[in-house]
Amino acid sequence: MSQDRPYSQTLTRLRDAGLRPTRQRLALGRLLFDGGDRHVTAEALHEEAQKAGVSVSLATVYNTLHQFTEAQLLREVVVDSARTYFDTNVSDHHHFFVENSGSLMDIDGEKIAVTGLPATPDGTTLARVDVIVRLQGTPSRQP
Amino acid sequence: MSQDRPYSQTLTRLRDAGLRPTRQRLALGRLLFDGGDRHVTAEALHEEAQKAGVSVSLATVYNTLHQFTEAQLLREVVVDSARTYFDTNVSDHHHFFVENSGSLMDIDGEKIAVTGLPATPDGTTLARVDVIVRLQGTPSRQP
DNA sequence: TTCTTATCTAGAACAATTCTAATCTGTTGA
DNA sequence: TCAACAGATTAGAATTGTTCTAGATAAGAA
Numbered sequence: 083m084s085q086d087r088p089y090s091q092t093l094t095r096l097r098d099a100g101l102r103p104t105r106q107r108l109a110l111g112r113l114l115f116d117g118g119d120r121h122v123t124a125e126a127l128h129e130e131a132q133k134a135g136v137s138v139s140l141a142t143v144y145n146t147l148h149q150f151t152e153a154q155l156l157r158e159v160v161v162d163s164a165r166t167y168f169d170t171n172v173s174d175h176h177h178f179f180v181e182n183s184g185s186l187m188d189i190d191g192e193k194i195a196v197t198g199l200p201a202t203p204d205g206t207t208l209a210r211v212d213v214i215v216r217l218q219g220t221p222s223r224q225p
Numbered sequence: 226m227s228q229d230r231p232y233s234q235t236l237t238r239l240r241d242a243g244l245r246p247t248r249q250r251l252a253l254g255r256l257l258f259d260g261g262d263r264h265v266t267a268e269a270l271h272e273e274a275q276k277a278g279v280s281v282s283l284a285t286v287y288n289t290l291h292q293f294t295e296a297q298l299l300r301e302v303v304v305d306s307a308r309t310y311f312d313t314n315v316s317d318h319h320h321f322f323v324e325n326s327g328s329l330m331d332i333d334g335e336k337i338a339v340t341g342l343p344a345t346p347d348g349t350t351l352a353r354v355d356v357i358v359r360l361q362g363t364p365s366r367q368p
Numbered sequence: 369t370t371c372t373t374a375t376c377t378a379g380a381a382c383a384a385t386t387c388t389a390a391t392c393t394g395t396t397g398a
Numbered sequence: 399t400c401a402a403c404a405g406a407t408t409a410g411a412a413t414t415g416t417t418c419t420a421g422a423t424a425a426g427a428a
Contacts, residue, residue, distance in 0.1 A: 102393090102394060102395080102405070102406070103394090104393075104394075104405095104406060104407080105393090105407095106406080106407070107406090123384095124384080124385080125383095125384080138407085138408095139407065139408050139409070140385090140408095140409095141385095141386080141387085141407075141408065141409080141410095142406080142407055142408075144384095144385065144386075145386095145406080145407085158306075160303060160304060160305065160306050161303060162303065162306075163301075163303050163305075163306060163308075163309045163415090163416095164383080164384080164416095165306070165383090165384070166306045166384085166385085178345070178346060178349075180346075180349055181352060187346065189342075189343060190343075193341045193342075193343060194339060194340070194341045194342060195339070195340045195341050196337060196338070196339050196356060197337070197338045197340070198336045198337045198338050199332075199336075199337060199358065200332060200336060202321070202358070202360055203321060203323075203330065203360070205362060205363050206321075206323055206360035206361060206362050206363060207360065207361050207363055208358065208359075208360060208361075209324060209359040209360055209361045210358075210359045211356065211357070211358050211359070212355075212356070212357040212358075212359065213339060213354065213355070213356050214354070214355040214357070215342060215345070215351065215353075215354050215355075216351075216352040216353045216354070216355065217345055217346070217349035217350065217351060217352055218349060218350050218351075218352045219348060219349050220348055220349060220350055245374065245375070245424095245425060245426080246425090247374090247375065247376080247424080247425075248376095248424090249375085249376070250375090266415095267415080267416080268415080281376085281377090282376065282377045282378070283377095283378095283416090284376075284377065284378080284379095284416095284417080284418085285375080285376055285377070287415095287416065287417075288375085288376085288417095306384090306385095307385095307414080307415075308414090308415065309415085309416085
């Protein structure tokens, strides 16, 4: 059951992160964390909230996504210069990115190994190693 | 001398790519390809051109960077959701990215090995594997 | 030359994101 | 319980990087 994130846990997570559990944060938190790992854009989450009958402004969605990211509840994924993705999976892992559709998929961090990394340049410290496997979605085939 | 890109070669490269060697393209091409490998943003290249006394509009800089990229004279590097970088090194390689300063450095492609990549998902083909080593620039130390 | 087109340009338009100033709401402590 | 404050939310304006547009210009062919 360790993968489940029970309903009420969103409240606890916000409190632990020092974030006031407001109506909006709770609603967005549930959309994000109930259910499995997700990759969302601000725009998409905003739409999803509307559809779920939760009224939050786009500005709040942006604020919340950034606050969650600071609190390590989310991770930002940079794969596309047009939009920013946020990932609910904050464990060590990498990504497939399908360029034409814009869809993201996780790759387990333990599966991939990156060897031969040079030392970090002087005056810098390593923050993270990102591996992005870029894919071309092939047009639907008829066998 | 195989690393040099003699002055007149820019002309040849444009011709080979099927691009008319206009004044603007030649000027930008020289800024980009004379000298070593470079990472530029549109904005930065535009400024550089102005300073070099070449008058090109920002729109032309964008057009040219994209045309060069299509012609494989440049490569686009996605590391920062705020701006797009273009890399004059089009051979197989990866990047260091210093997050606070926004500077990019090449990592030889032969040095790094990525192992354990899962098979590409159904209906997709592999386009490229990008490794981005994100660094934190440490504030200047006084020893 | 002259003609045909590709190219260039300034500025408008656009999309994603951030900012602003006013309003609202959680929380705290009397 | 309630007042009061700090923090959160909001609509809309502002900003930023990039693309589009329509008219002016220049490269290459005849």
